[in-house]
Amino acid sequence: MPEGPSLYILRQELDQFAGKRVQHISGNQKDKRIEALENKVVKSFKTWGKHLLICFDKETIKIHLLLFGSYLINEDKDAKVRLNLTFNSGFVNFYACQVKLLEDKPNNIYDWSADVMNKKWSAAKALEKLRAHPDQMICDLLLNQEIFAGVGNIIKNEVLFRAGVQPESKAGDIPDAKLRKIIKEAKKYAFEFLEQKQEGTLKKNWQVHTKKTCKKCKNPITRKVTGKSKRRSFYCMYDQELF
DNA sequence: AGTCATGTTGACGA
DNA sequence: CTCGTCAACATGAC
Numbered sequence: 643m644p645e646g647p648s649l650y651i652l653r654q655e656l657d658q659f660a661g662k663r664v665q666h667i668s669g670n671q672k673d674k675r676i677e678a679l680e681n682k683v684v685k686s687f688k689t690w691g692k693h694l695l696i697c698f699d700k701e702t703i704k705i706h707l708l709l710f711g712s713y714l715i716n717e718d719k720d721a722k723v724r725l726n727l728t729f730n731s732g733f734v735n736f737y738a739c740q741v742k743l744l745e746d747k748p749n750n751i752y753d754w755s756a757d758v759m760n761k762k763w764s765a766a767k768a769l770e771k772l773r774a775h776p777d778q779m780i781c782d783l784l785l786n787q788e789i790f791a792g793v794g795n796i797i798k799n800e801v802l803f804r805a806g807v808q809p810e811s812k813a814g815d816i817p818d819a820k821l822r823k824i825i826k827e828a829k830k831y832a833f834e835f836l837e838q839k840q841e842g843t844l845k846k847n848w849q850v851h852t853k854k855t856c857k858k859c860k861n862p863i864t865r866k867v868t869g870k871s872k873r874r875s876f877y878c879m880y881d882q883e884l885f
Numbered sequence: 886a887g888t889c890a891t892g893t894t895g896a897c898g899a
Numbered sequence: 900c901t902c903g904t905c906a907a908c909a910t911g912a913c
Binding site: 708709711712736737738740771870872 | 903908909910911913
Binding site for chain 2: 648692707753787
């Protein structure tokens with residue numbers, strides 16, 4: 643489920659309930675302040691990276707699907723519902739996710755320019771942030787949500803393949819043109835991911851993630867747990883340069 | 886059937 | 900106190 647584009651789809655699906663009053667709230671989440679939002683109107687649904695924001699007039703519920711989270715709209719399944727919102731016109735169930743009430747307005751919490759899926763995404767700011775961490779590996783920086791909110795492990799691997807950069811390269815050693823390429827591809831591939839997920843062709847289109855053979859040179863793909871983030875990286879040792 | 890993974894937080898120890 | 904490490908969470912796909 644949970645990379646930025648999947649949240650983008652979730653928000654699109656929920657937009658049918660924007661402006662609608664929540665008739666009933668249930669689920670096994672514990673915060674009574676969330677139950678107290680019953681009978682209030684959802685003003686809008688937003689996302690920031692992998693966060694889903696359910697915005698009321700004053701309060702905002704944040705949902706993070708983490709690794710195993712899921713949701714169903716107008717449908718039930720045999721699993722514990724963490725949070726259910728029921729409207730006159732339908733309902734949504736969230737499972738195995740993190741649910742929190744934000745302590746402040748989203749605008750005071752989130753830097754929209756860090757979200758690769760957001761209209762306010764700023765490539766220039768991303769470049770500044772990368773330059774501020776010259777000693778860190780690019781595989782870790784791509785997963786840093788303050789820099790690339792919404793980018794997850796799949797996007798990380800696909801972006802580095804497209805940019806031709808080995809995941810363990812230190813940001814400070816990567817030429818400027820390559821850094822710009824990585825930033826450009828992060829946004830570009832996130833939207834390709836979105837389209838392919840909607841078409842049901844996402845996995846089919848992976849160039850390197852979980853692949854055994856390089857699409858370009860036919861040599862074996864290297865699989866290695868990399869960086870502080872200790873996530874698996876897939877890369878081609880011939881087509882991705884180590885800086 | 887068992888293994889693994891699109892993620893993050895918080896506890897613990899050095 | 901800060902840093903690094905790692906368990907915990909909990910489910911579907913192969």
